[in-house]
Amino acid sequence: MTAALHGKRAISASGTNAAVLTHGTIALRNLEGQIEGLEPNSSPGRLGVEERAWLIDLLTLRGSILGSIADYGRALELAHLLVRDAPSEAAAFLARARTRAVFHRFGEALEDLDVAERLAADTKSVDRERAAVFQGLGRYEEASAIREEDARRRPSFESLGALTTLCAELGDTERAERLHAESVRRYRGISPLPLAVLDFQLGTMWMHEGQLDRARDHLIAARNYVPAYAPAQGHFAEVEAELCHFDLAIALLIPLATTSDDPDYAAQLARICAHAGYPDDARYWRERAAARYEELIAVHPEAFADHAAEFWLAAGGSPRKALTLARMNLEIRKTPRACSLLSRAIAADEAAGAWCFSVPQTSHSATSAAT
Amino acid sequence: MDVFGKAGPSAVFSDAVIYRFRLRRASIAATGTGASFAVDADEVAFDFTFDVPRGASDTAHPPQRGHCLTPGGETVSFYTNDEKGGQSPGVRVFAGQRSEPFFLDVRMIEKTVATRQIAFKKVGSDTLYGTNVLSIVLEVEWPKLLDGGPMFAVVCETLRAGPQPTRIERVGRPEIKNVSMSFKMFDQVNRDLEIRDLYNSEDAFALTPDYVGAYRARMNANLSFYDSLDGEIDWPLDEASNHPLTKLLLADFLVVDASKPFRETSYLEIERAMLAGRPHTTAGGRWLNEDVMDFIFTLYINGGNGPHISDGVDAPIAWSSTVFPYLAPPNPPKSQAS
Numbered sequence: 001m002t003a004a005l006h007g008k009r010a011i012s013a014s015g016t017n018a019a020v021l022t023h024g025t026i027a028l029r030n031l032e033g034q035i036e037g038l039e040p041n042s043s044p045g046r047l048g049v050e051e052r053a054w055l056i057d058l059l060t061l062r063g064s065i066l067g068s069i070a071d072y073g074r075a076l077e078l079a080h081l082l083v084r085d086a087p088s089e090a091a092a093f094l095a096r097a098r099t100r101a102v103f104h105r106f107g108e109a110l111e112d113l114d115v116a117e118r119l120a121a122d123t124k125s126v127d128r129e130r131a132a133v134f135q136g137l138g139r140y141e142e143a144s145a146i147r148e149e150d151a152r153r154r155p156s157f158e159s160l161g162a163l164t165t166l167c168a169e170l171g172d173t174e175r176a177e178r179l180h181a182e183s184v185r186r187y188r189g190i191s192p193l194p195l196a197v198l199d200f201q202l203g204t205m206w207m208h209e210g211q212l213d214r215a216r217d218h219l220i221a222a223r224n225y226v227p228a229y230a231p232a233q234g235h236f237a238e239v240e241a242e243l244c245h246f247d248l249a250i251a252l253l254i255p256l257a258t259t260s261d262d263p264d265y266a267a268q269l270a271r272i273c274a275h276a277g278y279p280d281d282a283r284y285w286r287e288r289a290a291a292r293y294e295e296l297i298a299v300h301p302e303a304f305a306d307h308a309a310e311f312w313l314a315a316g317g318s319p320r321k322a323l324t325l326a327r328m329n330l331e332i333r334k335t336p337r338a339c340s341l342l343s344r345a346i347a348a349d350e351a352a353g354a355w356c357f358s359v360p361q362t363s364h365s366a367t368s369a370a371t
Numbered sequence: 372m373d374v375f376g377k378a379g380p381s382a383v384f385s386d387a388v389i390y391r392f393r394l395r396r397a398s399i400a401a402t403g404t405g406a407s408f409a410v411d412a413d414e415v416a417f418d419f420t421f422d423v424p425r426g427a428s429d430t431a432h433p434p435q436r437g438h439c440l441t442p443g444g445e446t447v448s449f450y451t452n453d454e455k456g457g458q459s460p461g462v463r464v465f466a467g468q469r470s471e472p473f474f475l476d477v478r479m480i481e482k483t484v485a486t487r488q489i490a491f492k493k494v495g496s497d498t499l500y501g502t503n504v505l506s507i508v509l510e511v512e513w514p515k516l517l518d519g520g521p522m523f524a525v526v527c528e529t530l531r532a533g534p535q536p537t538r539i540e541r542v543g544r545p546e547i548k549n550v551s552m553s554f555k556m557f558d559q560v561n562r563d564l565e566i567r568d569l570y571n572s573e574d575a576f577a578l579t580p581d582y583v584g585a586y587r588a589r590m591n592a593n594l595s596f597y598d599s600l601d602g603e604i605d606w607p608l609d610e611a612s613n614h615p616l617t618k619l620l621l622a623d624f625l626v627v628d629a630s631k632p633f634r635e636t637s638y639l640e641i642e643r644a645m646l647a648g649r650p651h652t653t654a655g656g657r658w659l660n661e662d663v664m665d666f667i668f669t670l671y672i673n674g675g676n677g678p679h680i681s682d683g684v685d686a687p688i689a690w691s692s693t694v695f696p697y698l699a700p701p702n703p704p705k706s707q708a709s
Contacts (some may be wrong), residue, residue: 035379048477
């Protein structure tokens with residue numbers, strides 16, 4: 001199945017004029033080629049502010065496609081340097097706001113956007129960035145007001161796609177699908193990357209809805225566009241695991257867990273290996289994920305609180321750690337998923353606490369009996 | 372044709388793009404202040420397409436197969452980065468990563484516009500120094516392959532492949548869209564219009580009449596700004612307030628007279644001869660090594676009546692040669708070079 005997916009050429013479904021898209025492998029190489037071409041020159045004298053901001057966005061994009069936290073980190077580092085070197089340029093603050101939002105530093109991102117607006121950035125552009133931050137924060141009404149207005153005034157692949165992601169996050173599945181179709185119809189680019197990202201979002205939406213077949217369709221579509229799309233492959237593996245196709249899920253996850261610096265894949269592998277009856281493998285991947293989560297939480301607690309909490313709740317086996325992180329996550333973002341995560345963490349912690357509490361009693365009884 | 376500026380070593384040609392050279396027969400329609408070309412409605416095209424390279428996801432430099440479809444319907448296939456290129460009678464082609472042949476100091480151009488004073492330094496900083504591009508080279512024996520001549524108008528385009536290919540980018544002369552048309556502040560008609568996207572979407576051989584007024588206003592305004600930089604008016608506007616170069620430059624194609632001798636500094640020689648009402652003496656076109664930016668600024672600022680205007684960048688990192696495939700090999704990545 002995997003091989004077949006890799007061989008298929010992606011074509012965007014844009015009505016009768018079905019345009020050809022660049023093969024996902026070439027698109028990824030050329031993303032790499034753009035970064036290589038800009039990165040070595042990224043000193044203030046050589047590149048302009050726009051190009052430096054562009055490089056930051058390219059790194060973020062590659063991070064999202066390959067599941068590379070190092071790319072996100074490099075983007076944030078470059079964004080800080082850009083703001084340092086160009087403190088009167090709105091584009092610098094916009095770029096840093098985007099990278100800060102990636103690391104869930106939403107408050108700082110909003111501050112950057114305020115500065116960008118004061119520096120005369122186009123208000124509509126700033127608002128679009130704000131909508132993304134509001135969405136991350138769970139301030140859906142504010143995000144919706146901007147996204148809806150933008151899509152109404154300027155219906156394009158970008159504006160309708162942004163509204164699609166909001167509807168997907170809100171669980172408005174029917175509208176998300178409709179907007180997705182309309183968004184794709186308006187796509188005029190040749191890169192498959194934006195289309196892959198949108199299908200991935202819908203795949204994630206259907207996973208949360210528990211509709212695995214529909215999730216699978218979108219995740220396969222995302223991988224058709226870009227065969228090396230790591231998060232799509234990871235989620236696809238999760239779907240397969242839910243369908244009890246454990247060996248396929250494990251085969252899909254091992255290359256990701258081996259090469260990616262995102263512990264999510266190792267965490268999923270640990271969980272699935274345990275379910276599939278491979279305790280030694282589960283232990284190996286659990287330890288690997290745990291070590292990496294500890295590292296990441298120490299550096300970027302806001303960004304990884306939710307995923308780390310999920311890990312400690314499941315394969316990680318530490319409800320207390322999960323509870324601490326789930327609380328932190330809810331403080332950062334008041335989303336339904338953050339609330340749900342905290343509820344599950346509290347329940348797990350209470351269950352563990354009850355068990356822990358019962359252990360000393362038993363022990364005490366035993367001791368008493370011994371004495 | 373150069374695409375993918377600042378290309379890193381990983382960059383390859385897209386399999387979803389048609390890289391097209393369009394040629395039309397041209398002739399001189401008018402000389403003097405109303406100088407213009409007449410261009411035939413018929414044209415020929417050389418279309419380059421590329422396959423997905425084998426091992427593209429796990430090989431540093433995978434071989435990529437390219438194909439050139441000639442106007443006669445023949446396909447010339449080749450591998451990228453093979454300096455021998457592909458050949459068929461009358462045609463030789465190359466595609467691959469090469470050293471960026473263009474050189475200019477973008478920061479000082481921006482400063483010149485921002486301060487409204489010539490800001491070039493004696494020694495400038497080449498914005499493109501050490502960078503690479505993806506290049507396509509087409510060598511044609513024109514008497515064998517093309518009807519008519521010897522004067523041809525040439526445009527390069529990229530198109531989104533598919534049942535109805537749509538144009539992505541086009542280029543004729545250098546720096547028409549950026550240096551000549553991008554700056555908005557001098558344009559009293561459309562002060563807030565990013566006109567380049569609109570202009571870029573046009574067929575170079577047939578601009579949409581509805582928008583020509585907007586393009587003309589922008590070009591007139593920007594050329595007049597450049598003319599004002601030395602305090603002298605070398606390009607008086609005509610009775611309709613048009614700059615003498617506007618009409619010629621808005622027809623954004625490169626004109627080559629294949630019957631005339633090649634010269635390394637022949638850029639716009641045909642057009643200048645037309646404006647002066649004298650016969651041209653070179654093949655025109657544009658040679659890769661020519662310091663086009665100096666030429667453009669000298670032309671725009673003093674019309675050749677004053678001193679040579681230099682942007683302080685006089686050479687690329689590597690000279691192109693007169694031997695196929697002409698363009699210099701790619702520069703090593705910065706990390707290796709340092």
